[in-house]
Amino acid sequence: MVGKTIRPPSIISVIENSCRNAEIAAATQVLTVENWFVGQRGGMTFTADPVILETLLQSAQLSPDQESWWREALEASYQDAWLALLLLRLLNLRKLEIKSMESGSPYLQSILTRLADPNDPLTGLSRLSELAVAPAMFRKEFFLSSFIPFTQLPSLRKVHIIGALDHYPTPPAGVWEGDDALEDNPSTSATIIDSYTFHSPSNITHLTLRASSTLTTLPTLLPHLPHLQSLIYNHHDPALHTAAMEFIRDGAKSAGLNPSMGLGISAAQAHYLENISNTSTLNPSVLLPALTAARSSLQSLWISTTHTLRMNPLDRRTQDLPGIPIGDLRDFTSLRIVRMRVENLLLVERREDRTVKYIQGKLWEILPPSLEALYLEECDRAILPEIVEQLRQIVQSHEQQVQTHQQSILFLNLKTVVLQQPMDEPDRVPFQFPPNMTSISREMMEEIGRSRKAENDVQPGVWSELMGLRERFAVLGGTLRVMDKMRTDGEFPLRFV
Numbered sequence: 031m032v033g034k035t036i037r038p039p040s041i042i043s044v045i046e047n048s049c050r051n052a053e054i055a056a057a058t059q060v061l062t063v064e065n066w067f068v069g070q071r072g073g074m075t076f077t078a079d080p081v082i083l084e085t086l087l088q089s090a091q092l093s094p095d096q097e098s099w100w101r102e103a104l105e106a107s108y109q110d111a112w113l114a115l116l117l118l119r120l121l122n123l124r125k126l127e128i129k130s131m132e133s134g135s136p137y138l139q140s141i142l143t144r145l146a147d148p149n150d151p152l153t154g155l156s157r158l159s160e161l162a163v164a165p166a167m168f169r170k171e172f173f174l175s176s177f178i179p180f181t182q183l184p185s186l187r188k189v190h191i192i193g194a195l196d197h198y199p200t201p202p203a204g205v206w207e208g209d210d211a212l213e214d215n216p217s218t219s220a221t222i223i224d225s226y227t228f229h230s231p232s233n234i235t236h237l238t239l240r241a242s243s244t245l246t247t248l249p250t251l252l253p254h255l256p257h258l259q260s261l262i263y264n265h266h267d268p269a270l271h272t273a274a275m276e277f278i279r280d281g282a283k284s285a286g287l288n289p290s291m292g293l294g295i296s297a298a299q300a301h302y303l304e305n306i307s308n309t310s311t312l313n314p315s316v317l318l319p320a321l322t323a324a325r326s327s328l329q330s331l332w333i334s335t336t337h338t339l340r341m342n343p344l345d346r347r348t349q350d351l352p353g354i355p356i357g358d359l360r361d362f363t364s365l366r367i368v369r370m371r372v373e374n375l376l377l378v379e380r381r382e383d384r385t386v387k388y389i390q391g392k393l394w395e396i397l398p399p400s401l402e403a404l405y406l407e408e409c410d411r412a413i414l415p416e417i418v419e420q421l422r423q424i425v426q427s428h429e430q431q432v433q434t435h436q437q438s439i440l441f442l443n444l445k446t447v448v449l450q451q452p453m454d455e456p457d458r459v460p461f462q463f464p465p466n467m468t469s470i471s472r473e474m475m476e477e478i479g480r481s482r483k484a485e486n487d488v489q490p491g492v493w494s495e496l497m498g499l500r501e502r503f504a505v506l507g508g509t510l511r512v513m514d515k516m517r518t519d520g521e522f523p524l525r526f527v
Contacts, residue, residue, distance in 0.1 A: 142179035
């Protein structure tokens with residue numbers, strides 16, 4: 031016992047005690063599982079106590095044909111089968127956290143599908159309001175589609191998933207046999223392998239997807255979340271790379287080929303993977319129609335990109351591609367907090383050298399008047415002058431409202447604006463490494479980082495204007511911040527959940 035937290039010697043002790051003591055089962059409100067394995071694991075044997083086994087089977091209210099399937103799994107020590115039935119015993123469970131999970135458990139899917147079906151007699155998880163899961167450390171197949179049944183639990187409100195991917199089918203066998211037929215049909219694209227029947231609208235209010243690549247699956251889920259208040263989607267480019275690797279590996283195996291990368295990739299195979307890449311590129315415009323159901327309830331919208339060091343100069347990142355604007359959000363009358371890449375709000379046309387040709391659109395033509403906090407990602411030096419000009423007009427409208435009480439004020443309730451510099455943008459003042467240096471002191475490390483601070487990296491004239499706007503905004507009771515390149519999301523001042 032640590033405070034109010036019980037740390038049992040094993041998961042089997044939790045299962046045994048929940049079956050033998052109804053008070054322990056009823057008292058458990060939070061369950062944290064370090065590892066959720068699928069199937070059997072060496073050295074892991076679950077109890078064969080017939081009383082415990084029968085108690086669990088009774089909880090599942092199984093038909094005779096279902097019972098034999100479950101009984102075989104329990105007797106074979108399939109951990110996911112035992113854990114799935116344990117969830118039915120914890121009648122007051124409020125929060126389930128799985129720190130390392132292998133998705134794809136047929137036993138968990140069976141339980142969730144039955145609980146979501148109003149015509150099924152099975153009961154359980156009636157008070158579960160929060161779910162947090164992350165993938166197993168060495169397993170990458172972690173699909174958002176596997177968790178859609180969770181969202182149909184009537185009591186669930188908050189879902190936090192890390193590292194989710196879109197679920198695509200295995201490439202057609204012909205593609206991996208050198209058949210270039212796909213080249214003749216450019217409309218061919220990857221699709222979600224599973225489809226679900228939603229029995230009723232979900233009650234989810236907070237959906238958080240971190241380090242994920244799910245822009246194909248997410249639009250199928252969002253229309254069923256009419257009560258959504260917060261959507262945090264943190265796009266992770268390496269996740270897309272991982273998905274492509276899985277498809278190549280699986281396709282090669284199905285054709286009896288060597289799955290090693292770089293061997294035998296035909297034009298048709300490359301075309302198939304390109305389709306996947308195109309559908310998974312950060313494109314928030316595919317989410318806007320899907321969010322219509324939550325138009326009156328959505329308060330926080332965060333569509334951001336993971337900022338990681340570029341390990342390979344040839345890596346293609348979201349930041350390297352032209353941004354696709356999300357579209358008009360002014361109908362979202364409750365929207366208060368927005369975090370997004372600038373190029374996913376405004377249309378930015380660039381030249382080949384990445385300099386800006388023109389910027390189309392105004393923030394107040396895209397965002398609703400209810401806005402209270404705005405975080406703009408990827409404000410590079412070419413974009414900042416236009417952002418400064420738009421912020422100046424916003425501040426001026428606030429100042430005029432104070433002086434003249436005019437009604438045409440831009441973002442009346444806006445109190446926080448944060449501008450983030452791109453991590454990958456070349457420094458304006460390159461750092462010169464001292465010659466004949468054998469060690470680096472803390473002072474020297476700070477000196478190295480100084481060239482990446484916003485006050486040195488932003489053009490002097492633009493920086494001066496930003497500081498002037500910051501002072502004027504402060505007089506009005508607001509806050510304007512420009513994040514240094516070396517700052518992390520841990521210093522992000524807005525909290526959604």
